[in-house]
Amino acid sequence: MSYPKNYRKLLVMVAYLAFVLVPIYWLVNMSLKSNREILGGLSLWPNDLTLDNYRVIFTDPTWYTSYLNSLSFVSMNMAISLAVALPAAYAFSRYRFLGDKHMFFWLLTNRMAPPAVFLLPFFQLYSSVGLFDTPIAVALAHCLFNVPLAVWILEGFMSSVPKEIDETAYIDGYSFPRFFFTIFVPMIRPGIGVTAFFCFMFSWVELLLARTLTSVDAKPIVAQMTRTVSASGIDWGVLAAAGVVALLPGIAVIYFVRNHVAKGFALGRV
Amino acid sequence: MSLVLEHIDLTVSGEKHISDACLSLEPGSFNVLLGHTLSGKTTLMRLMAGLDAPDRGRVLFGARDLTRVPVRKRNVSMVYQQFINYPSLRVFDNIASPLKLARVPRDEIKRRVEEIAAMLRIDHLLGRYPLELSGGQQQRTAMARALVKDADLVLFDEPLVNLDYKLREELRLEMRKLFRSRNTIAVYATTEPSEALALGDTTTLLHQGRILQSGPSDAVYHRPASAEAASLFGEPPINLLEVTITGSELRIGRTAFPLPGPLGSLGDGDYRLGIRPSHLSLTPLHDDDLEFCVEVGVAEISGSETFLHVASNDLELVLHLGGIHDFPVDSAIRVYAPSTKLFVFDAPGELVRAPSLAA
Numbered sequence: 250m251s252y253p254k255n256y257r258k259l260l261v262m263v264a265y266l267a268f269v270l271v272p273i274y275w276l277v278n279m280s281l282k283s284n285r286e287i288l289g290g291l292s293l294w295p296n297d298l299t300l301d302n303y304r305v306i307f308t309d310p311t312w313y314t315s316y317l318n319s320l321s322f323v324s325m326n327m328a329i330s331l332a333v334a335l336p337a338a339y340a341f342s343r344y345r346f347l348g349d350k351h352m353f354f355w356l357l358t359n360r361m362a363p364p365a366v367f368l369l370p371f372f373q374l375y376s377s378v379g380l381f382d383t384p385i386a387v388a389l390a391h392c393l394f395n396v397p398l399a400v401w402i403l404e405g406f407m408s409s410v411p412k413e414i415d416e417t418a419y420i421d422g423y424s425f426p427r428f429f430f431t432i433f434v435p436m437i438r439p440g441i442g443v444t445a446f447f448c449f450m451f452s453w454v455e456l457l458l459a460r461t462l463t464s465v466d467a468k469p470i471v472a473q474m475t476r477t478v479s480a481s482g483i484d485w486g487v488l489a490a491a492g493v494v495a496l497l498p499g500i501a502v503i504y505f506v507r508n509h510v511a512k513g514f515a516l517g518r519v
Numbered sequence: 520m521s522l523v524l525e526h527i528d529l530t531v532s533g534e535k536h537i538s539d540a541c542l543s544l545e546p547g548s549f550n551v552l553l554g555h556t557l558s559g560k561t562t563l564m565r566l567m568a569g570l571d572a573p574d575r576g577r578v579l580f581g582a583r584d585l586t587r588v589p590v591r592k593r594n595v596s597m598v599y600q601q602f603i604n605y606p607s608l609r610v611f612d613n614i615a616s617p618l619k620l621a622r623v624p625r626d627e628i629k630r631r632v633e634e635i636a637a638m639l640r641i642d643h644l645l646g647r648y649p650l651e652l653s654g655g656q657q658q659r660t661a662m663a664r665a666l667v668k669d670a671d672l673v674l675f676d677e678p679l680v681n682l683d684y685k686l687r688e689e690l691r692l693e694m695r696k697l698f699r700s701r702n703t704i705a706v707y708a709t710t711e712p713s714e715a716l717a718l719g720d721t722t723t724l725l726h727q728g729r730i731l732q733s734g735p736s737d738a739v740y741h742r743p744a745s746a747e748a749a750s751l752f753g754e755p756p757i758n759l760l761e762v763t764i765t766g767s768e769l770r771i772g773r774t775a776f777p778l779p780g781p782l783g784s785l786g787d788g789d790y791r792l793g794i795r796p797s798h799l800s801l802t803p804l805h806d807d808d809l810e811f812c813v814e815v816g817v818a819e820i821s822g823s824e825t826f827l828h829v830a831s832n833d834l835e836l837v838l839h840l841g842g843i844h845d846f847p848v849d850s851a852i853r854v855y856a857p858s859t860k861l862f863v864f865d866a867p868g869e870l871v872r873a874p875s876l877a878a
Contacts, residue, residue: 411601411603413599413601413603414603414605416570416590416597417597417599417603417605417661417664418605419570419589419590419591420568420570420590420591420595420596420597421596421616421617421620421664421668422591422617422620422621423591423616423620424591431607432605432607432608435606435607436606436607
């Protein structure tokens, strides 16, 4: 009599998915409705299906450039974080030096402060050196939070590679850069994937710094979405469509690193 | 050219890992480093390779001082206890990597890799990745990589420990063959005395970071310089008994024996008697055998041989007997030690007398 048991299991699963997906369904639902229908009353699916909202997103420059701005500082941040964290994590994992343990912990304490603490110094600094309202400004600001995390995650992955591999490579005659890029980096590829994912996750959703350090030219999508109030009220449909589009990069990234993240969790560093 | 270590010292965070090591290794020789875990075998090999630099002393290769030459500039190779390969490269590229870095022409690389792979019988696996191989195959890959370049010095750090028994026997035989025609200095670290005897042209005994003795394996086995060396080089270790000789009497604890003939030349004093477990027997062979009345502790029977642990009030002995001998615990038996096979060390432990091989 396994049928009722399976049936119950299935029911739990369906209920779980329904609860999880309802907000997302509602978002998609809204993005395909007109404003009048959204405000008109409850409808479980679009009665009057329209793609107008999406048309606005992809044709209005203030919308689509804000996506590009976000993507550009997020990818810059991922690149910078990895470029800085790879050598740092290697040093922490392979060498003993004065204060290494303290420094490793100190790196993490950067993440203990709320981003708002750094708002004023960043704003003032970037304004005075002319970085204000550029994607690189946001990318650099996010490094303060992402580099420590990246070092922390990568160190875990690197320490699981036996030191003898490094030595064997030197014995074989590899130069350090050649060993690092042809032997070592491929071995910790899952770690790099996980790190990139976490950098993305923080940088893509972070609102406060991204909004404060930009005004017009480099305005990110999260900031743009908070500025849709016009004289005629809030444009619900366009806002919902913007939300749907903003989910897409996250879905893409999750798809690529889905197998590695589990490994990252297993290493206890994420 | 021979590799010479001159008075090497290494202290790591206040602890002496190697003290005053002097060693000379000849080209074309297979040298075994024998010692317990933590005796400094790996450390000594790392110093030979140049992975670590000594605090004091010199490493010479021929006339060249290599002490401060980094490992990359030396022509060495090393095989570790763990199976160390490059997981991102196929077996072929793993083996070829030292040659590629030395800018050997492509077709010669191919020829040499295939040759060494055939010797180690992994030629059918060249297209695979190391992690797709069994442990033995992975270790063969590591060995192939170490052997493919004509290194002046090849170091093996307990390479067979993590393999199962049969593979170990098989690879051990091959190792000897691989080196027969080479002019390389091979160094092989192990904890097993039998490997030293089976493989080593020379054996170096290491204990707590000190070299106890070094020389041709047979000579070291048959003439251990000290009681420590003798107990290190033998499995189970040699039985050591505290004895006192006065006149024509040999006294072990409270039991007195007539002094056996071969020990007649020794003067009065305290000595340590060494008896190899395999020399003890349950039946007397000669008239002047030492006869011990003992009680059986444990009989470990492993296949066709028996390790018998016996004790009396004065002494404890281990016997290595051929065949199966099962004794009930606490049964009283007599054990005989042939007087011609006795090692005698003085009270501090230096060798005084070794049995002659003819006897």
